Amino acid sequence: MTFDAWASETFDDSFRISVKVRQTLFAESSPYQKVEVFDTERWGRVLMIDGLFMTSERDEFVYHELLTHPALCSAPAISRVVIIGGGDGGCAREVLRHPEVQSVSLVEIDRLVVEASQKFLPSIGTAWDDPRLEVRIEDGVEYIANLPPASTDVILLDSSDPVGPAEGLFNATFFAACRRALKPGGVLALQSGSPFLMPKTFRDTQRVIAESFGCVEPYFANVPLYGSAIWSWTYASDQATRYPKIAQRWGSIAETCKYYNLDIHDAVFAAPTYVRRLLR
Amino acid sequence: MTFDAWASETFDDSFRISVKVRQTLFAESSPYQKVEVFDTERWGRVLMIDGLFMTSERDEFVYHELLTHPALCSAPAISRVVIIGGGDGGCAREVLRHPEVQSVSLVEIDRLVVEASQKFLPSIGTAWDDPRLEVRIEDGVEYIANLPPASTDVILLDSSDPVGPAEGLFNATFFAACRRALKPGGVLALQSGSPFLMPKTFRDTQRVIAESFGCVEPYFANVPLYGSAIWSWTYASDQATRYPKIAQRWGSIAETCKYYNLDIHDAVFAAPTYVRRLLR
Numbered sequence: 001m002t003f004d005a006w007a008s009e010t011f012d013d014s015f016r017i018s019v020k021v022r023q024t025l026f027a028e029s030s031p032y033q034k035v036e037v038f039d040t041e042r043w044g045r046v047l048m049i050d051g052l053f054m055t056s057e058r059d060e061f062v063y064h065e066l067l068t069h070p071a072l073c074s075a076p077a078i079s080r081v082v083i084i085g086g087g088d089g090g091c092a093r094e095v096l097r098h099p100e101v102q103s104v105s106l107v108e109i110d111r112l113v114v115e116a117s118q119k120f121l122p123s124i125g126t127a128w129d130d131p132r133l134e135v136r137i138e139d140g141v142e143y144i145a146n147l148p149p150a151s152t153d154v155i156l157l158d159s160s161d162p163v164g165p166a167e168g169l170f171n172a173t174f175f176a177a178c179r180r181a182l183k184p185g186g187v188l189a190l191q192s193g194s195p196f197l198m199p200k201t202f203r204d205t206q207r208v209i210a211e212s213f214g215c216v217e218p219y220f221a222n223v224p225l226y227g228s229a230i231w232s233w234t235y236a237s238d239q240a241t242r243y244p245k246i247a248q249r250w251g252s253i254a255e256t257c258k259y260y261n262l263d264i265h266d267a268v269f270a271a272p273t274y275v276r277r278l279l280r
Numbered sequence: 281m282t283f284d285a286w287a288s289e290t291f292d293d294s295f296r297i298s299v300k301v302r303q304t305l306f307a308e309s310s311p312y313q314k315v316e317v318f319d320t321e322r323w324g325r326v327l328m329i330d331g332l333f334m335t336s337e338r339d340e341f342v343y344h345e346l347l348t349h350p351a352l353c354s355a356p357a358i359s360r361v362v363i364i365g366g367g368d369g370g371c372a373r374e375v376l377r378h379p380e381v382q383s384v385s386l387v388e389i390d391r392l393v394v395e396a397s398q399k400f401l402p403s404i405g406t407a408w409d410d411p412r413l414e415v416r417i418e419d420g421v422e423y424i425a426n427l428p429p430a431s432t433d434v435i436l437l438d439s440s441d442p443v444g445p446a447e448g449l450f451n452a453t454f455f456a457a458c459r460r461a462l463k464p465g466g467v468l469a470l471q472s473g474s475p476f477l478m479p480k481t482f483r484d485t486q487r488v489i490a491e492s493f494g495c496v497e498p499y500f501a502n503v504p505l506y507g508s509a510i511w512s513w514t515y516a517s518d519q520a521t522r523y524p525k526i527a528q529r530w531g532s533i534a535e536t537c538k539y540y541n542l543d544i545h546d547a548v549f550a551a552p553t554y555v556r557r558l559l560r
Contacts, residue, residue, distance in 0.1 A: 006296065012321075012322055013300065013321070014299065014300040014320070014321035014322035014323070015297075015298070015299055015300070015322060015323070016286065016296075016297070016298040016299075016300075017295075017296070017297060017298075018295070018296040018297075018298065019294065019295055019296075020293065020294040020295070020296075040294070041292075041293070041294035042292055042294035042295060043294070043295070059476075061554075062552075196339075196504060197504075221502075221510075222501075222502035222509065222510050224476060224507075224509045224510075227504075228297055228502075228504045228505070228507075228509075229502060229504040230501075230502045230504075257553050258552070258553055258554045259552045259553055259554065260552075260553065261550075261552075261553045261556070263550040263551070264550050264551075264552060264553075266547075266550070267546075267547035267548075267549075267550030268547075268550075269547075270541075270543040270544050270546075270547030270548075271543070271544075272342075272538070272539045272540075272541075272544060273537050273538050273539055273540065273541045273544075274341075274538045274539065276541070
């Protein structure tokens with residue numbers, strides 16, 4: 001990262017996003033990665049890991065609402081939820097807005113991410129004290145492999161891209177283990193990268209999920225700090241198609257949502273033509 | 281613009297997008313603005329005006345297809361089309377894909393933009409020689425004011441943001457003149473800025489259009505080079521609601537579209553919750 005009061009992320013050595021920094025609040029390395037938190041001019045506090053923007057107070061609502069609510073507003077049951085990654089606490093916050101959720105396990109491999117987020121990003125992780133939440137510092141791949149079969153309603157993968165610590169989350173063995181851990185009819189949702197900036201990774205991820213799940217549907221929106229491009233998440237279940245949205249679930253979270261609503265729930269699944277062609 | 285082999289656009293002195301440049305192909309100033317064309321590493325050729333990214337060969341399809349086809353795939357008639365701005369030729373190219381279009385006037389105030397685009401961006405303006413296209417170098421505000429009433433089926437505003445030469449395009453007098461120049465039932469479409477990066481400008485534009493048009497509906501997508509955020513266009517007509525899409529029109533352009541399709545046509549009109557609240 002070049003740093004002259006700007007924090008920057010560079011893609012393909014050809015495209016760069018920079019945010020003006022007021023102050024570095026935190027910068028430490030764990031055995032897994034370098035974790036930094038910046039206070040910025042217009043993006044609030046920003047979490048950066050290994051030189052990649054992870055989230056900011058200004059735009060995190062887009063990412064966290066879209067990772068969570070398409071699954072949680074349509075899955076047949078949502079009592080038992082597992083989050084892999086998600087150490088900033090934003091995904092857990094959105095999950096725990098649903099009164100039907102009875103228990104959430106957040107499984108983050110890197111303690112440093114959780115500690116930095118709890119201390120410096122309290123506006124993102126507002127649900128750390130919810131008694132329904134269990135935080136486990138351990139490897140998500142092993143955790144999923146060891147879950148009892150058919151024990152979980154919804155699994156959310158809130159990971160970085162498939163390089164570094166998250167690499168093991170994007171292969172056939174892991175998705176097969178997710179399928180096994182889910183109850184029949186359970187739903188998996190994950191962030192799945194940018195089809196514009198990383199088309200091959202996006203396409204390969206769709207294909208590997210389809211080895212274990214019958215319904216695999218990517219959906220799309222823009223998270224400003226994520227490479228300035230269309231981003232994707234993916235919804236998967238053992239059914240043939242997505243479950244229809246459940247308006248009553250939306251009713252219980254509507255007031256707090258800044259991005260998600262029932263029109264957005266369906267609209268985000270419309271794929272641009274170039275993405276359709278990529279997936280053919 | 282800072283230039284160290286990167287071309288950059290900075291928003292609010294706090295956020296910056298940079299593209300790695302191989303070579304500056306063109307850099308001249310007109311009485312209106314500074315016009316530059318760069319050859320870049322991964323974005324093809326890029327047009328920059330007064331330090332703002334206008335379009336690139338890599339992502340221009342998103343902007344030009346979405347400015348054009350929601351209007352042209354739904355307006356009751358599309359024989360006679362006027363484009364204000366659009367000096368790079370990309371919007372005219374998309375309009376002229378429709379066989380029902382009989383004549384297009386492209387009214388660009390700055391000859392330098394047209395000349396630079398014709399010479400250095402031939403992959404974007406591929407329809408300059410179409411006999412249905414008339415290029416006029418003149419002020420779009422005066423042109424629209426002087427059009428015979430009820431003479432035009434569709435007006436497209438392909439302008440920069442409401443500062444500099446485009447300022448006169450975003451006020452009540454101009455939109456009233458557009459309404460007057462349109463046939464009953466005619467459609468206006470325009471780029472209307474980012475509700476994320478410039479919420480007040482976006483909201484003010486919606487309100488001023490509504491002084492002249494009954495149906496005013498913004499729609500949304502991401503254009504990567506436009507400030508890393510959700511972008512908007514606006515669809516307006518004298519009706520109460522949008523016209524439904526016409527599948528037959530889509531059939532005639534489907535093969536060439538990279539972004540637009542019939543699912544996208546409706547999906548882009550779904551507004552995120554924060555945008556709904558902004559417009560309340």
